[in-house]
Amino acid sequence: MSLLLFVFDSILLLTLLGLATAAVLSPEPRNAVMLFIAFGLWLSLVWARLGAPDVALAEAAIGAGIGGALMLAAARRSARRDNRRDNRRDNRRDNRRDVSCQDAQ
Amino acid sequence: MNMSAVFLGLALLLLVTMAAGLLRIIIGPSPADRMMAAQLLGTSGIGVLVLLSSALDMPALIDVGLIFALLAAVSVTAFTRRRIDQDPS
Amino acid sequence: MTAAFLYGAAGLLLFALGLWSLLVHEPLLRKLIAFNIMGSGVFHLFIAVAHRSDGSSPDPVPHALVLTGIVVAVSATALALALNSRLEEADAKASSSKTTPSGAPEPNTTARTGLPKPSSNGANRLRWPSR
Amino acid sequence: MNRDLSLLIGILVSLLALLLIWIFYTTLAADPGPRLAPLALEQLPNSGVSHPVTAVLLNYRAYDTLLELAVLLAAILGIWSLGPAPSGFQPAGPALTVLANWIVPLAIITGGYLLWVGGHAPGGAFQAGALLGSAGVILRLAGHERAGLPNEAAQRWLVVAGVGLFLLVGLLLAVFGAGFLTYPKASAKWLILLIETAATIAIGSTLAAAYVGGRPPLAQSTSAASKDLGA
Structure with a gap:
C-alpha cells in the first residue's frame, strides 16, 4: 500500500512539474493557457491525494470553470492581435521592398 | 489483498494513461488537438477521483468529480465561441 | 513525513519555476500564468504541511487559508486581465492612428510625432512576441 | 530579455x-511544535458547524473571510472602473442552448447542495460561489450579455451582499452580543448559514461580473437611448 502510494505520488508530481514547465515555456498564448487548464486539473488531483477535498472542490470549480474561460478569452485576443500585427508588418515589409526595388531601378 | 489497494492500483493505472495523454497536450500540433486532449484528461481525472475516494476513504472526492463533470463543457465552449464583432475564423 | 516532504518540495519547485518565468518573460499573459503557478506552489506547501501521513485528519487551518487564497488569486487574475485588455485597446487605437494607409513609403517617421510617447512605450512592453 | x-x-x-x-x-x-489543529478540533462542538474547515473560515477566523470578501469587492470595483464591458458573444446555436439550459440549473442546484453540505462535510460558500460564477460564464458564452445577472443597480447590491451582511451581523453581535463576530452558541449555526448564503451570492455574482470584464452592459432597449443622452 505504502509503496503503491509512493509510486502514485511520484508520477503525479513528476507530471505536475512537467506540465508547469511546459506551460511556462510555451511561447504561444493559447497553448500556454490550455496547459495551464490541465495544470489546474492535476492540481486538484494533488489536493484530493493530500486529503483536502475542500480545496479540491474550489480548485475544480475555479480551474475548470471561470479561470480557464477568463484566460482563454485573453489568449485568443492576444493571438488575434499578433496575427493582425504580423500582417501589418508583412505589408510594411512588402512596401519597403517595393520602394527599394524602385530605388534600384 | 484489501480493496483499497486494488482501487489505488487502478487509480495509478489511470494516472499513467493520463500522463500518456498529456503528451498530446504538449506536442499536439493544432490548438483543437490540445483542447480535445484536455477534455479527455478531464474525463480520466473523474475516474481517478472516484477511485481515490474509495481508496483513501474520502466520500467528498465524488463531489469533486461531479463538479468536473458539470463544468467540463465550459472551457471547450470558451474555446470555440466568437464575439459579436468578430469575424468567424 | 515522506509524503509531506515530497509534496512540499514540489511546491517549492513550482514556486521557483513561476518566479523565474515571472522575471524572465515579458508578455503579461505569460507573467499571469507564471504568477498563478507561483501561487499554486505556495498552496502546495501549505496543504503538504497540513497533511498527516498517519491517517489522522489534516490540519484545517491551512486548508481554510488556501481556500481564501484561491478565490483571491482568481479575482486578482480577472482584474489584471481587464487592465490588460484596456491597455491593448489603447495600444490598438494608437497604432491604428499611427499606421498610414498601405502604400506610403515610410510609415515610421511621418505619423509618430503626433503621438503621446509614454502610452505607446508602455503598451509595447505588453506585447506577445510573434515568434 | x-x-x-x-x-x-x-x-x-x-x-x-x-x-x-x-x-x-x-x-x-x-x-513539531504546538499546532492549531488540536485546538480547532477541540472547539468544534462550540462553533455551530461540524466541519472543521468551515468552522475555521466562518467562526475562528471570520475576519479573514470578511476581508477576503472585501478583496473580491475591490477587484470587481476595479474592473468596473475600467469602462464598459467588451461586446458579448454571438447568439448560441441549438446545441449550446440546450447545453446551457441543462447545465445552468444543475450548477445552481449543485451550488445549493455544496452550500448546505458545508456545515458538516467538505463544501461551503467559496465552492458554491465559484460554481455559480461558472454558471454565469456559460450563460455569457451562450449569448446572454450580462452573464445571467440583473441590471447594474441590482448587481451592485448583489456584489456588496456578502460584505454587507457579514458586517451587519458582526456589528449587531458587537452591540447586543459578546463581541464582534462572536456568535452565541445557540444561534451560531443559523447565523453562519445566513452569512454563507449571502457570501455565496456575492462570490457568484462577483465572479460572473468579473468574467463580463467591465461595467455591466445596459439592456438592449435602453442602451441606444442612453447613448443619445451621453452624446
Whole structure:
C-alpha cells in the first residue's frame, strides 16, 4: 500500500512539474493557457491525494470553470492581435521592398 | 489483498494513461488537438477521483468529480465561441 | 513525513519555476500564468504541511487559508486581465492612428510625432512576441 | 530579455529553491511544535458547524473571510472602473442552448447542495460561489450579455451582499452580543448559514461580473437611448 502510494505520488508530481514547465515555456498564448487548464486539473488531483477535498472542490470549480474561460478569452485576443500585427508588418515589409526595388531601378 | 489497494492500483493505472495523454497536450500540433486532449484528461481525472475516494476513504472526492463533470463543457465552449464583432475564423 | 516532504518540495519547485518565468518573460499573459503557478506552489506547501501521513485528519487551518487564497488569486487574475485588455485597446487605437494607409513609403517617421510617447512605450512592453 | 540574463536569473532562482527545500526539510525533521489543529478540533462542538474547515473560515477566523470578501469587492470595483464591458458573444446555436439550459440549473442546484453540505462535510460558500460564477460564464458564452445577472443597480447590491451582511451581523453581535463576530452558541449555526448564503451570492455574482470584464452592459432597449443622452 505504502509503496503503491509512493509510486502514485511520484508520477503525479513528476507530471505536475512537467506540465508547469511546459506551460511556462510555451511561447504561444493559447497553448500556454490550455496547459495551464490541465495544470489546474492535476492540481486538484494533488489536493484530493493530500486529503483536502475542500480545496479540491474550489480548485475544480475555479480551474475548470471561470479561470480557464477568463484566460482563454485573453489568449485568443492576444493571438488575434499578433496575427493582425504580423500582417501589418508583412505589408510594411512588402512596401519597403517595393520602394527599394524602385530605388534600384 | 484489501480493496483499497486494488482501487489505488487502478487509480495509478489511470494516472499513467493520463500522463500518456498529456503528451498530446504538449506536442499536439493544432490548438483543437490540445483542447480535445484536455477534455479527455478531464474525463480520466473523474475516474481517478472516484477511485481515490474509495481508496483513501474520502466520500467528498465524488463531489469533486461531479463538479468536473458539470463544468467540463465550459472551457471547450470558451474555446470555440466568437464575439459579436468578430469575424468567424 | 515522506509524503509531506515530497509534496512540499514540489511546491517549492513550482514556486521557483513561476518566479523565474515571472522575471524572465515579458508578455503579461505569460507573467499571469507564471504568477498563478507561483501561487499554486505556495498552496502546495501549505496543504503538504497540513497533511498527516498517519491517517489522522489534516490540519484545517491551512486548508481554510488556501481556500481564501484561491478565490483571491482568481479575482486578482480577472482584474489584471481587464487592465490588460484596456491597455491593448489603447495600444490598438494608437497604432491604428499611427499606421498610414498601405502604400506610403515610410510609415515610421511621418505619423509618430503626433503621438503621446509614454502610452505607446508602455503598451509595447505588453506585447506577445510573434515568434 | 537576452539569453545570458535569463540563464543567470534561472541559476539564482534554482539556488533559492534549493535553499528553501533545505529549510523545509530541516523544519520537517525537527520536532513539531504546538499546532492549531488540536485546538480547532477541540472547539468544534462550540462553533455551530461540524466541519472543521468551515468552522475555521466562518467562526475562528471570520475576519479573514470578511476581508477576503472585501478583496473580491475591490477587484470587481476595479474592473468596473475600467469602462464598459467588451461586446458579448454571438447568439448560441441549438446545441449550446440546450447545453446551457441543462447545465445552468444543475450548477445552481449543485451550488445549493455544496452550500448546505458545508456545515458538516467538505463544501461551503467559496465552492458554491465559484460554481455559480461558472454558471454565469456559460450563460455569457451562450449569448446572454450580462452573464445571467440583473441590471447594474441590482448587481451592485448583489456584489456588496456578502460584505454587507457579514458586517451587519458582526456589528449587531458587537452591540447586543459578546463581541464582534462572536456568535452565541445557540444561534451560531443559523447565523453562519445566513452569512454563507449571502457570501455565496456575492462570490457568484462577483465572479460572473468579473468574467463580463467591465461595467455591466445596459439592456438592449435602453442602451441606444442612453447613448443619445451621453452624446
